[in-house]
Amino acid sequence: MNSIRLIALLLSGVGLLGPAVAGDVYVIAHPSVSLSADDVRSVFVGDKQLAGSVKLSPMDNSSAQADFLAKVLKVDANKYAAIWTKKGFRDGMTAPPLRNGDAEVLQLVKSTPGAIGYVSKTGPDVTVIQKY
Amino acid sequence: MKHPHPLRLSLVALALASAFGAHAQTTDTERLKALQQQLDKSLAMMEQLTRRLAALEQQRPSPAPASAPEVGARVETLERTVADLAGSSAHASADTGVPLHGFLDVGYAHLGRNDANTGKPGFRLGTFDMYLTPQFSDRVKGLVELAFEYNSEGSLGTDLERLQLGYVVNDDLTLWAGRFHTPYGYWNTAFHHGAQIQTSITRPRLIAFEDQGGILPAHSVGLWGTGKLDTRLGALHYDAYLGNADSLRGGTLDYNASGYDHAALGSGFNLGLQPTALPGLTVGAHGLQQLVNSYDSSNTLNGKVKLQALGGYAFYESDRAEVIGEFYSFNNSDRYGEAGRNRSSAGFVQGAYQLINQWTGFARYERASLNEADPYFKLMNTASTQFGSSYVQHTLGLRYDLDPRSALKVQAERIRQSDLAAVTTNALRVQYSVRF
Numbered sequence: 001m002n003s004i005r006l007i008a009l010l011l012s013g014v015g016l017l018g019p020a021v022a023g024d025v026y027v028i029a030h031p032s033v034s035l036s037a038d039d040v041r042s043v044f045v046g047d048k049q050l051a052g053s054v055k056l057s058p059m060d061n062s063s064a065q066a067d068f069l070a071k072v073l074k075v076d077a078n079k080y081a082a083i084w085t086k087k088g089f090r091d092g093m094t095a096p097p098l099r100n101g102d103a104e105v106l107q108l109v110k111s112t113p114g115a116i117g118y119v120s121k122t123g124p125d126v127t128v129i130q131k132y
Numbered sequence: 133m134k135h136p137h138p139l140r141l142s143l144v145a146l147a148l149a150s151a152f153g154a155h156a157q158t159t160d161t162e163r164l165k166a167l168q169q170q171l172d173k174s175l176a177m178m179e180q181l182t183r184r185l186a187a188l189e190q191q192r193p194s195p196a197p198a199s200a201p202e203v204g205a206r207v208e209t210l211e212r213t214v215a216d217l218a219g220s221s222a223h224a225s226a227d228t229g230v231p232l233h234g235f236l237d238v239g240y241a242h243l244g245r246n247d248a249n250t251g252k253p254g255f256r257l258g259t260f261d262m263y264l265t266p267q268f269s270d271r272v273k274g275l276v277e278l279a280f281e282y283n284s285e286g287s288l289g290t291d292l293e294r295l296q297l298g299y300v301v302n303d304d305l306t307l308w309a310g311r312f313h314t315p316y317g318y319w320n321t322a323f324h325h326g327a328q329i330q331t332s333i334t335r336p337r338l339i340a341f342e343d344q345g346g347i348l349p350a351h352s353v354g355l356w357g358t359g360k361l362d363t364r365l366g367a368l369h370y371d372a373y374l375g376n377a378d379s380l381r382g383g384t385l386d387y388n389a390s391g392y393d394h395a396a397l398g399s400g401f402n403l404g405l406q407p408t409a410l411p412g413l414t415v416g417a418h419g420l421q422q423l424v425n426s427y428d429s430s431n432t433l434n435g436k437v438k439l440q441a442l443g444g445y446a447f448y449e450s451d452r453a454e455v456i457g458e459f460y461s462f463n464n465s466d467r468y469g470e471a472g473r474n475r476s477s478a479g480f481v482q483g484a485y486q487l488i489n490q491w492t493g494f495a496r497y498e499r500a501s502l503n504e505a506d507p508y509f510k511l512m513n514t515a516s517t518q519f520g521s522s523y524v525q526h527t528l529g530l531r532y533d534l535d536p537r538s539a540l541k542v543q544a545e546r547i548r549q550s551d552l553a554a555v556t557t558n559a560l561r562v563q564y565s566v567r568f
Contacts, residue, residue, distance in 0.1 A: 047303070047360065048303050049303055050300070050302060055270035082329075085329060085567065086322065086329065088263075088265055089233075089324075089329070091306070092273055092274065093265060114270075
């Protein structure tokens with residue numbers, strides 16, 4: 001096969017791994033977490049801290065945050081930051097840490113009980129709560 | 133024609149994947165354009181590399197291609213390395229300590245009159261407020277807030293605004309112990325010393341801080357239970373607290389951080405409903421009661437009043453608008469002299485609307501009708517302070533958000549104070565506030 005065609009084919013496939021400009025968002029969680037899709041918003045605005053006896057550890061994903069905020073929370077980045085500023089100031093809560101991309105989020109969610117995050121492409125050993 | 137080495141292609145693909153995986157900060161259109169440009173550059177580079185590779189391979193014999201097991205082993209090693217890198221990055225970022233947040237503001241005030249209620253005119257340093265929210269375990273957390281500010285005499289005061297230790301019982305209940313913002317109305321717990329997050333420059337005077345003319349105890353030391361219940365009508369937020377009763381000293385409320393001085397505890401509640409049918413709206417009721425002792429400058433008891441306040445509030449917020457209203461009805465009874473029971477009322481309503489882009493206009497009306505015979509308010513009026521006087525205030529202002537974390541505000545006020553001396557004061561204030 002022509003090497004240029006092969007590389008172009010690979011690039012078109014690689015493009016799917018890049019930032020989800022308008023792509024899917026998968027909300028994933030550690031297998032210890034039992035949550036419904038309806039709970040996702042509550043978790044990421046600080047209204048839900050526990051799933052049964054498990055302390056939830058939500059995390060943001062820098063490469064998929066724009067899509068997540070638009071599709072799931074339906075707020076922009078400034079409004080999201082304002083929500084957590086008020087939560088922190090009034091209720092002593094800490095905003096979800098911002099992780100650097102799908103690989104880090106997948107690794108952390110897989111290995112941290114209570115972890116919940118979102119990625120543009122899911123992976124093994126995590127529970128998919130909802131696909132948006 | 134020889135095919136490109138599979139491992140080399142995988143490595144190039146992975147490198148390109150991480151290049152494309154960089155965080156996108158621009159709009160979708162700009163991101164697409166940037167991606168397209170990157171893709172074009174990468175294709176051109178690939179073409180060059182392929183020609184170069186072909187030329188090199190013609191010059192010398194190529195090594196024998198790796199066998200399938202060798203390729204598999206190399207890919208497995210590569211996957212393990214990537215996973216280790218991701219894991220160590222995650223572990224490193226998990227141990228970053230406790231984030232520090234806060235607010236600070238500076239400003240200028242032009243006042244038509246200089247008194248303890250309005251402060252001095254001129255440039256002024258506002259409050260440097262910082263807070264931490266450490267999480268000690270899955271259920272135990274804390275909130276520590278420290279504020280630095282100059283008083284009207286120019287002395288720098290340090291105030292441990294909040295020192296709370298909390299336990300998360302479940303999603304419906306968190307128990308706190310320590311010093312906290314008294315949970316009445318909406319404003320006191322939502323904004324407090326957060327100058328940047330509140331729309332206007334000043335708080336309504338009736339809920340000002342104790343040392344700035346407030347007639348309500350803005351701080352409490354004791355126990356506080358807070359939570360939220362989901363009902364058919366919507367989310368019901370609740371607060372209930374028990375704390376040291378305040379004392380009046382020099383006309384100012386003292387929340388008695390080191391223990392109550394007259395064996396009395398105060399209590400209060402706040403119930404707020406967020407109707408599902410009306411997103412953005414919260415309507416609520418609140419109340420508090422405590423026995424307040426008053427002491428003169430020689431620490432001699434000169435008054436005792438049972439403070440009882442009941443009222444309601446409403447808060448509405450949308451993308452462009454914000455409305456806050458609070459009302460308090462007082463039914464205080466004299467426990468020292470013969471003033472008996474006295475009724476008073478106070479309230480405010482503030483509306484704000486985003487005019488264009490970062491510009492927000494706001495207006496506020498406040499009114500306090502305080503019974504002159506009520507010793508609670510009478511004892512707040514001293515030679516230097518008139519905190520217990522009835523007043524009406526109109527406020528009009530404009531806010532410009534330079535960015536999501538900083539705001540420039542200008543505010544004009546007209547205050548008409550009645551009772552002892554009918555005085556009207558005008559004020560113009562400017563403030564630059566930030567949060568971090």
